[in-house]
Amino acid sequence: MTDEQSPARTRLLQVLGTMKTFEPEGDYYALTLGANRRGRPFWGAQTHWVGFSERNPRWEVRAASLVNPAGVAEAWSVMGRDWVAVHDEASLALYLRLGGNALVAKQVAEDHLADVIAPSECMHDGSIEVGGFGYLGTEHLPxxxxxxxxxxxxxxxxxxxxxxxxxxxxxxxxxxxxxxxxxxxxxxxxxxxxxxxxxxxxxxxxxxxxxxxxxxxxxxxxxxRLPGPASGLDMDNSEFDEEVARYREFAQELVSRARGAEGAPQDTQS
Structure with missing residues (x-):
């Protein structure tokens, strides 16, 4: 390891250390970052009802909710799903490489993920016939x-x-x-x-x-290979694990492309 790599590694370990702790009385959003069966990234959040859609009265408008971080962390742990806490830009950058579940501090979310936590139109995910346990975004639909x-x-x-x-x-x-x-x-x-x-x-x-x-x-x-859950309850975390794995492949590909672009020879004009 070079002298230049050592401080960077130390800093990385410090950031990782902070990503398993949270302020018990702090304000956090519970977010999920994965990739669907088509390899396209998506955000998920614990949300609350804001209103009904103007386009379809059976669709809803929902926004991300502030959560009890201890309760959510415990629930994720009981379900066997790993999680991290995001408190600043450094931990956010790492989370954007890892995906999965995260407790994201309110200020970080408002500064960098405003579109994710904002009210948006959605429909029940249809994982069960009476509606579903989650929601799918519909704002992009014509x-x-x-x-x-x-x-x-x-x-x-x-x-x-x-x-x-x-x-x-x-x-x-x-x-x-x-x-x-x-x-x-x-x-x-x-x-x-x-x-x-x-x-x-x-x-x-x-x-x-x-x-x-x-x-x-x-x-x-x-x-x-369509987006959305294929069963009512993901009891064995198989769908969740696949979504996270696909997201990490997506993130790694972006990083590889960026590094390739940086190393590509540049055209010069005399």
Missing amino acids: DDAVERRAPSKKLWMQVIKRDGFRCVVCGRRPSDYTDIELHVHHLVPWRMAGPTAEENLVTLCSTCHKGLAPDYEPTLRELA
Whole structure:
């Protein structure tokens, strides 16, 4: 280890040491940072109700809540989920490399994660038929996803093409079986306020589609690699662990790209 590396390592260990402690009476948000099945990063938070969505009265507007840090830390530990505490920019930078659960100090969140803790439109995640245990953000969805039940021809083709022109359950394709008719199915049904959006639509053959009883099966998310939970309760932490692992791969790739850009030769002009 070089002389230059030693102070940096010492500083790193100091920051890591502070990330397992919190102020018992401090103000914290409980946040989660992971990546979905498509490898796209997402934020999660313990939230409270602010109001109903203007676009869909069955959707909500929710904002991140200040929590009891001791209670949340204990709950995460009992569930077998690791966590860190973020008190400053140094610990925030490390957390953005690690992902997972974090108690983020109120001031740090307000200064650097204002969009994460702000009120935003969302829907029940549909992990169970009566709604779900969590929420999925909907602000990025177009109005058409709320107003139109049947997908447009363009959206229909987008979903069919995404799923490889096959049923995600049985894997059959019209090109292999002449009796196959492909349907596009709402994963969270329209009756449960599911949007007509690519991330909530999945390709099924007519046989598998008719066999859904009721018209709701969250495990289809896993088959089609769609965002959101595939089961009601993640009792073994398998989905959580996968989300964190995917996020760390995403973060590592960003770091590698940045280092590659720094080391790339620069064009000069004479």
